[in-house]
Amino acid sequence: MNNEKIEFYKNILLSERGKVVKIIDGIDKRWSKTIRDSVGDISAYATHLADLGTDSNEREKETYMLEREVRNLKIIDQALKRVYDNTYGICNFCGKDISEDRLRAIPFTEFCIECKRNEERINNNNRKNY
Numbered sequence: 001m002n003n004e005k006i007e008f009y010k011n012i013l014l015s016e017r018g019k020v021v022k023i024i025d026g027i028d029k030r031w032s033k034t035i036r037d038s039v040g041d042i043s044a045y046a047t048h049l050a051d052l053g054t055d056s057n058e059r060e061k062e063t064y065m066l067e068r069e070v071r072n073l074k075i076i077d078q079a080l081k082r083v084y085d086n087t088y089g090i091c092n093f094c095g096k097d098i099s100e101d102r103l104r105a106i107p108f109t110e111f112c113i114e115c116k117r118n119e120e121r122i123n124n125n126n127r128k129n130y
Contacts, residue, residue, distance in 0.1 A: 001089045001097070010083045012107045017076045020069050027066050079108035091115050 082088040089098050091112040098112045111119065 005100075006083060006088060009088065009103060009107050010080070013076055013080050013083065016107070017073065017080070020073045020076065023069050024066065024073065027062050027069075030062065075108050078110070082110070093119075 079088065082090075089103060090096070091098055092110040093115040094112060096112055098109060102109055102113055109116070
């Protein structure tokens with residue numbers, strides 16, 4: 001892959017990384033508020049059990065979102081490391097080039113389509129055995 005294409009994918013990865021960091025920062029800012037600030041009540045407690053349930057549900061959804069975005073950040077950072085190591089666009093399993101179509105669809109991918117299919121097939125077979 002030529003340097004121009006590598007730079008193109010690097011910019012996509014950096015843009016995606018910026019979006020993920022922004023989401024993580026937003027959750028962090030919301031979580032840094034006190035209960036009183038988030039509920040909008042001077043007593044620092046929800047005034048009704050249903051309000052407590054809603055607050056708890058929202059926190060649980062944000063926890064899931066935070067975990068997902070931290071995972072995404074790690075995957076994007078791994079792809080950027082491959083850019084800097086000059087191994088971007090090369091399958092981590094077989095060593096062949098990853099197709100441009102696959103990189104456009106999933107710029108942080110580490111496997112060519114054939115190796116990814118094989119991995120999924122193995123994982124599906126393992127799940128059936130349990």
